[in-house]
Amino acid sequence: MALPATYEDDVAPVVALRDLSRARRRNRAAGVDVFQGFYQAYVTAFGCGVAVLLSSDAIGDVRVDSGQLREVVTRGPGVVGLVIAVVLAIGVRSGSRGGPLVLPAADVRHVLLAPVPRSNALRGPAVHQLRFSAFVGLVAGAGLGVLASHRLPGGLPGWAASAAGVGAIVGAAAAGLGLVMSGRRMPSWSGLPLGAALLAWSGVDVVTHRVTSPMGLLGQLALTPVRFHPVALVVIAITLLVAGVGVLGIGGMSLEQAERRATLASQIRFALTLQDLRTVVLLRRQLSQEQSRPRPWVRLGSMAHGRHVVWRRDLRGLTRWPAVRLARLVVLGAVAGAALVGTWAGTTPLLVVAALALFLAALDALEPLAQDIDHPDLPSSTPAVPGELRIAHVPVPFIVMLLVATVGWATSVVMAAAGLLPMHLALTVGPALILPAALLGLVGGLTSVVMEPGSGSSGMLLPAEIAGVKLVVRAIWSPALVVIGLTPLLIARGAFRHNLSPGSAAASGSVLPLMAGIVGLGWLRFREQLHEYMNPQIPAKPTAAGEADPKTEA
Amino acid sequence: MSDDHDDGELDPALRAQGLTKSYGIYAALEPLDLVIDAGELVMLVGPNGSGKTTMLRMAAGLLEPTDGTVEIDGFPAGSLEARAAMSYLPDNPVLYDDLSLVEHLQYIGRLHGVDGEEVEERGAALMERFGLSHRADDLPVTFSRGLRQKTSIALGLIRPFSVLVVDEPFVGLDQPGKRALTELMIDAHSQGATVIVATHALEFTEVAKRCIGLRDGELAYDGAATVVDVERLVS
Numbered sequence: 001m002a003l004p005a006t007y008e009d010d011v012a013p014v015v016a017l018r019d020l021s022r023a024r025r026r027n028r029a030a031g032v033d034v035f036q037g038f039y040q041a042y043v044t045a046f047g048c049g050v051a052v053l054l055s056s057d058a059i060g061d062v063r064v065d066s067g068q069l070r071e072v073v074t075r076g077p078g079v080v081g082l083v084i085a086v087v088l089a090i091g092v093r094s095g096s097r098g099g100p101l102v103l104p105a106a107d108v109r110h111v112l113l114a115p116v117p118r119s120n121a122l123r124g125p126a127v128h129q130l131r132f133s134a135f136v137g138l139v140a141g142a143g144l145g146v147l148a149s150h151r152l153p154g155g156l157p158g159w160a161a162s163a164a165g166v167g168a169i170v171g172a173a174a175a176g177l178g179l180v181m182s183g184r185r186m187p188s189w190s191g192l193p194l195g196a197a198l199l200a201w202s203g204v205d206v207v208t209h210r211v212t213s214p215m216g217l218l219g220q221l222a223l224t225p226v227r228f229h230p231v232a233l234v235v236i237a238i239t240l241l242v243a244g245v246g247v248l249g250i251g252g253m254s255l256e257q258a259e260r261r262a263t264l265a266s267q268i269r270f271a272l273t274l275q276d277l278r279t280v281v282l283l284r285r286q287l288s289q290e291q292s293r294p295r296p297w298v299r300l301g302s303m304a305h306g307r308h309v310v311w312r313r314d315l316r317g318l319t320r321w322p323a324v325r326l327a328r329l330v331v332l333g334a335v336a337g338a339a340l341v342g343t344w345a346g347t348t349p350l351l352v353v354a355a356l357a358l359f360l361a362a363l364d365a366l367e368p369l370a371q372d373i374d375h376p377d378l379p380s381s382t383p384a385v386p387g388e389l390r391i392a393h394v395p396v397p398f399i400v401m402l403l404v405a406t407v408g409w410a411t412s413v414v415m416a417a418a419g420l421l422p423m424h425l426a427l428t429v430g431p432a433l434i435l436p437a438a439l440l441g442l443v444g445g446l447t448s449v450v451m452e453p454g455s456g457s458s459g460m461l462l463p464a465e466i467a468g469v470k471l472v473v474r475a476i477w478s479p480a481l482v483v484i485g486l487t488p489l490l491i492a493r494g495a496f497r498h499n500l501s502p503g504s505a506a507a508s509g510s511v512l513p514l515m516a517g518i519v520g521l522g523w524l525r526f527r528e529q530l531h532e533y534m535n536p537q538i539p540a541k542p543t544a545a546g547e548a549d550p551k552t553e554a
Numbered sequence: 555m556s557d558d559h560d561d562g563e564l565d566p567a568l569r570a571q572g573l574t575k576s577y578g579i580y581a582a583l584e585p586l587d588l589v590i591d592a593g594e595l596v597m598l599v600g601p602n603g604s605g606k607t608t609m610l611r612m613a614a615g616l617l618e619p620t621d622g623t624v625e626i627d628g629f630p631a632g633s634l635e636a637r638a639a640m641s642y643l644p645d646n647p648v649l650y651d652d653l654s655l656v657e658h659l660q661y662i663g664r665l666h667g668v669d670g671e672e673v674e675e676r677g678a679a680l681m682e683r684f685g686l687s688h689r690a691d692d693l694p695v696t697f698s699r700g701l702r703q704k705t706s707i708a709l710g711l712i713r714p715f716s717v718l719v720v721d722e723p724f725v726g727l728d729q730p731g732k733r734a735l736t737e738l739m740i741d742a743h744s745q746g747a748t749v750i751v752a753t754h755a756l757e758f759t760e761v762a763k764r765c766i767g768l769r770d771g772e773l774a775y776d777g778a779a780t781v782v783d784v785e786r787l788v789s
Contacts, residue, residue: 016664020653023661027652027693109648110709113614114665115638255632256617294579 017111017121064151064346072152073227077219078206084170085202085215089195091174095181096191097288098257100129100174101250105262112255119251126179126250130243133175134168141167141222151346154225166222173239179246182253188289192324214238261287277448278370281363292320310389314368314396325364329400332361333407340408340433340489341415344425351489355444355482358404358437362445362482365400369393370449387525390450394442394521401438409434428503429492436513440485443520448478450524481520485513565628567592567717567748568613572622575608575771582608583771585622590750590764592627592716595743597762597779598752599787605771606752607645610721614642626717638666641715645722647706649694655681655705656690659712666713673712680708683734699726707735717748724755736761754788756781 064072094100103112103125111121145163149156181191198215205216211232220232264287271279285291296319300312339354363370369390372378382389409430416426491509492502523530568590575583583605590596600606611617613624615632626636649658656677663673681687684704694702703726710718718739724732740761743749751758759765759779767775767787775787 016661019664020661023657024650024652027654027657104650105648106650108616109644110662111665113616113637113642114662114713115634115667116665117634254618255615259616291578 017116017124063153069153069226072223074209075206076223076226077211077216077229078202078209080219080222081211081213081215081217082199082202082206084166084218085198085213087170087174088177088215089198091176091178092181092195092198093191093288095178096186096188096194098182098254098261100133100178101125101182101253101258102261102265103258105259105266108255108259108262112258117251118253119248122250122253123247126247129179130172130175130247133171135171137167137169137171137174138164139167141165141170147347147349148225152226158225162224163222166218169221169236169239170218172243176239176243176246179250180242182257183246183249183251185252185254277363278374281370282374288324290322290324292317293322296320308392310368310392311395314393317368317371318396318400329361329364329404330407332357333404334411336361336404336437337408337411338415340486341412341421343486343489344421344429344493348490351483351486352479354408354486355441355479358401358408358441358485359444359448359479359482361404362397362401362441363448365397365404365442366393366445366449367397369397369446373449387527387529390527391521391525394446394524397445398438398442401442402434405434405438405441408437425496425502428501429489429506432492432503432506432510433486433488436485436488436510436517437482438485439517440513440520441482443517444478444480444482444485446520446524447481450527451478481516484516487513564592565625566590567594568624568626568750569628570609570613570622570624573609573612573619573624574621575605575612575617576620581771583612586771586773588766588773588776590748590766592748593743593746595739595749595761595763596751597758597765597784598750598768599754599765599784600768600774601788603770604768604774606768607721608771609768610642610719610750610752611644613719614640614644616642639715640717640719641710641713643707643710643718643720643723645725647699647702649697649702649705651693651695654691654693655686658694658705658709662709663712668713676712677708680712683738684708684731700728700731703727704731707738711738711742715742715747718742718750720749720751720753722752722754724753756784759784 091100101122103122107121107125112118142160142164144167145159145161146156148154148163149159152159181194186194198213201213202215205211205213205219211217211220211229214235217229217232217235220227220229221235264283268280268283268287271277271283296316298319300316300319336354336357339350339357342350343354372389372393380386409426412421412426412430413423415421416423488506488509492506495505496502566589568588570586570588573583573586573588574581586605586609598606598610608617612619613626613631615636624631627639629635629639653661659677659680660669660673663669663676668676678687681690684707686701686704686708689697689701694705697705707723710720720739723735723739727735736758739749739751751762759781762779765775765777765779765784765787766773767783769787775783777783
């Protein structure tokens with residue numbers, strides 16, 4: 001044993017860290033199979049090509065008229081700024097919980113506990129995070145720019161460039177704010193009010209039609225193809241400042257948060273590779289420290305007597321939801337409503353955004369059933385039929401989804417009041433959408449919760465192209481069901497364009513989605529019987545949640 | 555081997571004052587006052603959930619106290635000086651998947667200012683002691699739980715330290731591994747290091763001079779390490 005040493009200068013640890021990176025890169029490179037890498041690149045390129053071919057036809061939108069263009073110029077910066085504020089608020093909230101950095105657990109244990117200045121050790125990962133966030137923003141921005149170019153004047157190159165640039169700035173700013181928060185060890189409760197303040201500031205811009213916030217300035221930059229505001233360029237300097245402060249101050253981040261994130265993030269990545277959405281949901285809740293309330297919002301009577309014990313158990317779970325989950329559902333409902341208004345206005349791909357929002361809400365609403373699936377021993381120890389037990393879990397989540405859809409409708413009414421949509425459309429088409437949106441949202445969530453994550457070996461004997469398509473279909477199947485629930489909007493829009501009553505069209509267009517939803521519930525109830533009928537040679541041995549035992553199948 | 559960096563008095567190896575950790579309404583550690591002098595060999599015992607690991611992780615700087623302070627060699631836990639002084643061996647080994655065993659030893663040694671021939675000699679000696687020499691160039695992803703634990707222990711011992719904090723060190727180790735670790739801890743103690751070991755192993759009472767018992771996050775015992783007292787504390 002020798003006396004402990006501390007570094008007089010910063011050179012030695014930097015050299016050691018650099019050597020570590022070099023050794024790890026070398027070892028990783030030694031483990032890479034070049035031919036497998038080329039094959040994966042080929043399969044990815046094939047998948048992307050198919051996606052581009054399919055989506056290029058799907059986006060067939062109408063160009064705005066001069067009146068709408070004036071609206072875009074006047075209100076656009078504020079509205080875009082509000083969306084950007086949401087992204088920045090997410091960055092702030094992540095920072096208050098130790099994000100956005102996710103270090104390898106071994107780095108937390110060995111590097112951050114060594115007598116190495118933490119600012120030296122963390123500066124590299126912080127810069128890497130900024131670069132990555134900016135890149136994600138750039139790609140997302142470019143995609144939105146392409147969408148905008150379909151409806152607005154300014155040309156594809158102009159829109160793609162400006163939106164990609166703003167996306168990169170927003171990504172860097174969100175990561176930079178997170179780094180500032182985590183480097184200064186801001187308490188976890190501070191993320192919510194600070195994020196809300198950003199949203200409120202942007203909300204003021206939207207209401208007053210004036211740009212007072214940096215988010216509004218970014219909105220102006222994003223709309224450069226229709227009008228250029230030189231003063232908006234100042235946000236680039238603000239972003240650089242925030243990012244710089246974040247990188248320089250990252251040495252102060254909490255090891256407790258860093259270790260927790262390191263562990264959970266690696267588990268989330270693993271779950272994502274298995275497409276195990278339920279595990280991702282649970283781990284993400286742990287990551288954001290979202291726990292059920294020790295004391296319920298409302299105290300319910302004893303469950304010891306009376307009927308419908310499953311409903312009442314589900315209600316109990318509902319009364320213990322943390323405020324943040326309630327708020328998330330309200331936001332998801334509002335996002336769905338706003339996206340559907342955008343769809344009505346002509347940007348059809350926003351229908352997918354609405355469907356994804358409802359799908360995510362359903363994953364939260366279905367928590368009690370998901371817990372039964374997580375712990376199959378519990379329901380299997382009861383004398384209940386698995387399908388009946390699953391169906392008994394449906395009513396409470398369905399009511400939740402009805403409320404979420406109603407929030408979406410209320411959002412459309414508010415947007416109509418703000419002049420973004422004719423009020424009579426919000427009042428006639430909106431209500432007709434509530435029931436199919438809620439039901440198919442629920443059914444989409446149900447299929448995701450009940451279906452097992454795909455096993456890596458199931459596609460081993462298939463050609464990569466087929467296995468890849470199967471994988472993609474499996475991933476998009478559940479959200480696609482939710483899209484079916486929103487198709488009455490498209491039918492109503494078509495009717496409106498042909499001078500027919502949109503409300504009646506939406507109502508009659510709801511019939512097929514509702515029937516699809518009922519079929520989905522039937523599948524939930526009779527899943528084992530259907531499996532047995534379709535695969536008579538394989539005895540379907542139901543386990544707790546009705547899953548055919550994979551070991552028995554094998 | 556503590557410093558007398560401020561007022562000429564020798565600082566204790568570990569000093570906790572009002573050290574508290576809570577998770578919401580659950581208190582993992584009630585306000586704890588504790589002094590462990592330099593050069594002591596201390597056994598920390600208590601049933602599961604008594605607060606041992608929480609206390610040690612706060613001393614290592616991995617957990618932030620809800621209230622109170624903890625100092626290592628007179629420096630706040632987690633500070634550069636405290637990190638240089640304390641080697642913490644956790645109960646769950648965490649290793650890089652893409653560094654071989656010998657690269658781990660070289661890297662951790664260098665982060666702590668040990669390099670060149672010194673790190674190679676020390677590394678070779680530790681691998682020899684734990685029977686890991688033939689796995690020197692292997693990646694830890696191929697290691698069993700026990701081998702990972704031995705690697706983690708070797709990483710904690712290759713670096714210089716004046717305070718060695720070990721949490722449940724014998725879990726997953728075979729008998730030769732347990733023997734080697736005990737001998738290495740005694741070696742470190744005989745060279746002047748303070749050694750704090752959280753363990754349920756009764757045989758460690760033969761080695762430890764002092765026993766600190768925790769129960770429900772509170773100090774329940776502080777005295778000689780006897781089998782009877784340890785059995786009572788962990789039951």
